[in-house]
Amino acid sequence: MIRAAGSALGRRRWIANAALAAGLLLCAALYVWPPSGESLYPVCPVRQYLHIDCPGCGATRALAALLRGQLLDALRLNALFVLLLPFGLAIGLECYRRAMRLGEFSWPEIPRPVMYAGLAVAAMFMVARNL
Numbered sequence: 001m002i003r004a005a006g007s008a009l010g011r012r013r014w015i016a017n018a019a020l021a022a023g024l025l026l027c028a029a030l031y032v033w034p035p036s037g038e039s040l041y042p043v044c045p046v047r048q049y050l051h052i053d054c055p056g057c058g059a060t061r062a063l064a065a066l067l068r069g070q071l072l073d074a075l076r077l078n079a080l081f082v083l084l085l086p087f088g089l090a091i092g093l094e095c096y097r098r099a100m101r102l103g104e105f106s107w108p109e110i111p112r113p114v115m116y117a118g119l120a121v122a123a124m125f126m127v128a129r130n131l
Helices: 002-032 045-050 059-067 071-100 112-129
Strands: none
Touching (some): 002 059, 002 071, 059 071
């Protein structure tokens, strides 16, 4: 039983470290090869087929701008992404911390009203940016 718990912990830590490494590698790739007019990054299907900007449109370019220290450009590209990024990073770090500790893993609980408020803000942001 102890060995099974130890192997589960080892597997969980391996996955958490691999996810962290993948995120850092993706940020490094985004820094080295920033998005441009023609790039290797995927096109948003909402923008491609409906010709409107979804709440996530511009997030990749905004992250590339942030990685280069261009805060105003990042806000221009996708202000919602830039404003929510610290919260996303905090949740990601908390997940990593929980994966590294002994005991059973549990995802951080986001209160339901906060999730609904986030969806409402994203919807309002999408409407406002397409007016």
